[in-house]
Amino acid sequence: MAINILMPALSPTMTEGKLAKWVKQEGDEIKSGDVIAEIETDKATMEVEAVDEGFLAKILVPEGTEGVVVNSVIGVITAEKGEKVDAPAASPAPAPAPKAEAAAPPAPVPATTAAPAPTAQGERIFASPLAKRIAKQSGIDLSTIKGSGPNGRIVKADVEGKPAAAPKSEAAPTPAAAPAAKAPAPAPVITAPHTKLPNSTMRKVIARRLTESKQNVPHFYLTVNIELDKLLALRAELNGKSPKDGPGAFKLSVNDLIIKACGIALRRHPNVNASWTDEAIIQYDEVDISVAVAIPDGLITPIVKGADKLGLAAISNNMKDLAGRAKAGKLKPEEFQGGGFSISNLGMFGISDFCAIVNPPQAAILAVGAGERRPVVKDDEIKIATVMSATLSTDHRVVDGAAGAEFLQTLKALIEEPLGLLL
Amino acid sequence: MADKFDVIVVGGGPGGYVAAIRAAQLKLKVALVEAKHLGGICLNWGCIPTKALLRSAEVKHLIDHADAFGISVGDVKVNLAKVVARSRAVSKQLSSGIGHLMKKNKVTVYDGFGKLAGNGKLSVTKDGKPVAELESPHIILATGARPRQIPGLEVDGKQIISYFEAMVPETLPKSMLIMGSGAIGIEFASFYNTLGVDVTVVEMVDRIMPVEDAEISALARKAFEKQGIKILTSAVVKKTDKGPNAVKVTVEVGGKSQVFEVEKVISAVGIVGNVENIGLDGTKVQVDRTHVVVDGYGQTGEKGVYAIGDLAGPPWLAHKASHEAIVCVENIAGLNPHPFETGNIPGCTYAHPQVASVGLTEARAKEQGYEVKVGRFPFIGNGKAIALGEPEGLVKTVFDAKTGALLGAHMIGAEVTEMIQGYVVARQLETTEAELMETVFPHPTISEAMHESVLDAFGRVIHF
Numbered sequence: 001m002a003i004n005i006l007m008p009a010l011s012p013t014m015t016e017g018k019l020a021k022w023v024k025q026e027g028d029e030i031k032s033g034d035v036i037a038e039i040e041t042d043k044a045t046m047e048v049e050a051v052d053e054g055f056l057a058k059i060l061v062p063e064g065t066e067g068v069v070v071n072s073v074i075g076v077i078t079a080e081k082g083e084k085v086d087a088p089a090a091s092p093a094p095a096p097a098p099k100a101e102a103a104a105p106p107a108p109v110p111a112t113t114a115a116p117a118p119t120a121q122g123e124r125i126f127a128s129p130l131a132k133r134i135a136k137q138s139g140i141d142l143s144t145i146k147g148s149g150p151n152g153r154i155v156k157a158d159v160e161g162k163p164a165a166a167p168k169s170e171a172a173p174t175p176a177a178a179p180a181a182k183a184p185a186p187a188p189v190i191t192a193p194h195t196k197l198p199n200s201t202m203r204k205v206i207a208r209r210l211t212e213s214k215q216n217v218p219h220f221y222l223t224v225n226i227e228l229d230k231l232l233a234l235r236a237e238l239n240g241k242s243p244k245d246g247p248g249a250f251k252l253s254v255n256d257l258i259i260k261a262c263g264i265a266l267r268r269h270p271n272v273n274a275s276w277t278d279e280a281i282i283q284y285d286e287v288d289i290s291v292a293v294a295i296p297d298g299l300i301t302p303i304v305k306g307a308d309k310l311g312l313a314a315i316s317n318n319m320k321d322l323a324g325r326a327k328a329g330k331l332k333p334e335e336f337q338g339g340g341f342s343i344s345n346l347g348m349f350g351i352s353d354f355c356a357i358v359n360p361p362q363a364a365i366l367a368v369g370a371g372e373r374r375p376v377v378k379d380d381e382i383k384i385a386t387v388m389s390a391t392l393s394t395d396h397r398v399v400d401g402a403a404g405a406e407f408l409q410t411l412k413a414l415i416e417e418p419l420g421l422l423l
Numbered sequence: 424m425a426d427k428f429d430v431i432v433v434g435g436g437p438g439g440y441v442a443a444i445r446a447a448q449l450k451l452k453v454a455l456v457e458a459k460h461l462g463g464i465c466l467n468w469g470c471i472p473t474k475a476l477l478r479s480a481e482v483k484h485l486i487d488h489a490d491a492f493g494i495s496v497g498d499v500k501v502n503l504a505k506v507v508a509r510s511r512a513v514s515k516q517l518s519s520g521i522g523h524l525m526k527k528n529k530v531t532v533y534d535g536f537g538k539l540a541g542n543g544k545l546s547v548t549k550d551g552k553p554v555a556e557l558e559s560p561h562i563i564l565a566t567g568a569r570p571r572q573i574p575g576l577e578v579d580g581k582q583i584i585s586y587f588e589a590m591v592p593e594t595l596p597k598s599m600l601i602m603g604s605g606a607i608g609i610e611f612a613s614f615y616n617t618l619g620v621d622v623t624v625v626e627m628v629d630r631i632m633p634v635e636d637a638e639i640s641a642l643a644r645k646a647f648e649k650q651g652i653k654i655l656t657s658a659v660v661k662k663t664d665k666g667p668n669a670v671k672v673t674v675e676v677g678g679k680s681q682v683f684e685v686e687k688v689i690s691a692v693g694i695v696g697n698v699e700n701i702g703l704d705g706t707k708v709q710v711d712r713t714h715v716v717v718d719g720y721g722q723t724g725e726k727g728v729y730a731i732g733d734l735a736g737p738p739w740l741a742h743k744a745s746h747e748a749i750v751c752v753e754n755i756a757g758l759n760p761h762p763f764e765t766g767n768i769p770g771c772t773y774a775h776p777q778v779a780s781v782g783l784t785e786a787r788a789k790e791q792g793y794e795v796k797v798g799r800f801p802f803i804g805n806g807k808a809i810a811l812g813e814p815e816g817l818v819k820t821v822f823d824a825k826t827g828a829l830l831g832a833h834m835i836g837a838e839v840t841e842m843i844q845g846y847v848v849a850r851q852l853e854t855t856e857a858e859l860m861e862t863v864f865p866h867p868t869i870s871e872a873m874h875e876s877v878l879d880a881f882g883r884v885i886h887f
Contacts, residue, residue, distance in 0.1 A: 129853060133855055
């Protein structure tokens with residue numbers, strides 16, 4: 001008897017992914033729990049474990065294939081070795097050929113009729129009629145919603161109070177002029193000698209999300225200069241107390257201390273640990289901080305959960321583990337999806353200050369620059385201190401100027417008098 | 424040595440026995456402790472035996488009106504003993520059926536009274552003597568409820584009676600006064616009135632069946648009064664004077680006292696939870712006005728102790744208890760169910776005419792800030808209802824004007840208790856008016872009135 005191996009969905013919103021590698025080869029014996037393949041999504045690499053036992057009779061989707069639709073058949077297991085398999089006949093969805101990247105993306109068409117249910121790659125999204133209607137009325141993209149109903153069906157409770165997605169290229173209909181006249185702009189033709197680097201799934205996600213954010217989130221920026229000398233001294237002292245190695249060992253980075261300081265400041269200013277929705281501003285109960293980590297060809301934001309409550313050593317070791325696995329592409333979806341606030345630190349590159357783009361649905365991100373020896377005026381004299389500039393980018397719909405400023409004031413006080421971070 | 428189980432259920436009513444069966448289906452080792460009778464009030468003294476009585480009343484009603492259908496019948500006599508015997512037989516058949524279900528599902532049934540004994544233990548006694556000591560990390564209390572007593576108007580079982588006695592009359596009284604116009608009061612009013620008893624219903628608030636939509640209440644009142652039932656609303660029973668053959672009942676209506684002399688008084692003024700003697704003292708289980716406080720999965724304040732059904736609060740309905748049983752057990756088994764449904768529990772009253780409803784009344788929907796679209800369709804526009812000789816009835820639907828969600832449905836008339844599930848399913852599946860409009864209803868059925876009511880809410884009614 002042949003059992004189909006289906007392309008798994010690694011996250012509720014995943015619609016397709018790359019079959020990165022076959023760990024088992026045709027003819028290999030498979031036991032339940034064996035890793036048979038590795039799947040790469042926009043953000044992570046995950047292992048596919050066998051549920052059934054038998055022999056890998058046939059590989060239908062070669063490794064390296066991109067855009068494999070979730071639930072399509074990628075291989076076949078048989079109970080007996082050498083059993084004949086009428087392979088693709090059994091597959092409900094034909095394995096997609098590697099996508100031709102050359103195909104021009106559909107140019108924005110003036111939206112005349114709204115699609116009944118937003119579907120990604122033509123995959124059906126199961127949602128109740130009422131959930132579909134509420135989603136349509138509030139501009140929510142159902143493909144971003146995890147259903148809580150039977151078999152993952154999206155129900156009313158899943159869409160109520162959810163933030164609206166960015167309007168999908170809805171050209172404001174001009175009253176008289178025929179919209180048809182506005183022909184889709186052809187992609188600019190580049191004639192200079194060049195190399196084409198096809199966009200990875202991650203690249204596309206970064207492009208889409210950040211464009212949406214910059215276009216739809218009303219950003220404003222607040223910069224504060226923070227003296228680091230006491231924090232650096234504390235860090236040196238604490239690191240000196242770490243055991244040489246073993247389970248209790250730690251090496252705190254300045255960033256770890258900043259994560260902790262942000263955690264405490266967010267607990268005191270829940271209005272910054274928040275999200276905008278049309279119905280209400282959502283304030284998160286927990287302080288979960290997304291920390292931007294650069295990885296080959298992009299970035300990812302693993303989450304330090306409960307950053308206000310964790311001790312410094314725990315934050316530090318947690319962060320090392322997350323960053324390490326982020327670079328290896330081994331984060332689980334729940335480790336990088338969510339979070340109520342982001343930190344992006346480019347200090348290690350010598351960047352003095354910069355403005356980050358808010359990471360929706362979060363309402364604020366802190367851009368941290370390098371600690372530099374700078375002249376400061378103290379008691380009317382010029383002194384030298386180690387100073388870092390931090391810039392908070394916020395969604396003005398959620399955080400007003402004074403609220404953002406108060407948050408930064410707390411943060412500055414916590415970093416400049418850092419003993420509070422030990423409490 | 425205590426006998427160990429994965430789950431212990433205390434009480435064998437429609438909450439308890441369903442919990443036991445579901446737990447058994449999930450491969451848990453289950454004990455069920457029942458002090459009196461499997462099936463609880465529902466099967467033995469509630470839902471089921473009253474339906475048997477009302478069926479007898481319905482047969483009599485049809486015979487009384489047989490001439491209109493072209494059938495001539497001779498003298499009609501009510502054999503009350505047979506009516507009651509049939510009702511008891513129906514109860515007995517179903518109650519023993521529960522015993523078989525327990526056996527089939529390998530649920531260990533203990534005949535005795537269960538009482539929490541601390542640390543996951545439950546002691547079972549019969550007539551004061553210990554029967555067993557049980558132990559489990561999960562104990563589900565489903566001990567149900569009993570009739571509420573009003574001080575000064577206590578049930579004596581003879582002249583002032585509760586549903587227990589009202590269900591097994593030996594003789595038909597000439598006259599009767601019923602305190603309370605909820606489902607229980609109204610069903611007995613309908614039953615006794617049809618059998619020829621002079622019935623007066625006294626309700627404290629300004630309309631009968633107060634949980635129903637006001638429009639349905641008004642239609643019900645009209646229908647009952649037409650049948651000869653006297654109805655007093657905004658009325659309070661002040662006192663009763665019991666004589667040898669009659670009770671003088673003083674009722675205050677609109678500030679004025681009226682005295683009614685009746686043979687029997689039925690007290691149907693609600694219920695109280697059975698929270699006594701089950702070992703709640705000294706636990707963290709919280710009790711609020713005779714009902715145990717629980718979360719959306721039946722968890723009480725005490726870890727490992729759960730409560731479901733009437734014990735855990737309104738609405739006092741068997742199907743609500745069964746639903747809570749499933750959720751509670753699935754949560755214990757780690758299946759991650761949705762919490763208790765609270766807004767989509769239908770209510771049915773099996774009088775003549777029947778009343779059935781689900782969701783928000785029009786008034787409640789408006790209170791909650793909905794802009795509503797209301798549809799109405801009277802039975803007079805429905806072919807099947809006319810053919811059945813049941814032209815009195817109404818289907819009322821309440822929609823959210825913004826989203827098209829079906830907020831509530833309210834029906835009165837023939838067969839509505841069997842039809843309400845259509846709207847319950849629609850609500851559970853979260854349909855909007857569009858799916859209901861597109862659905863093809865069979866012709867000729869009374870259910871077409873359900874379709875028409877939806878169409879009416881959006882100005883598209885066909886047959887009216």
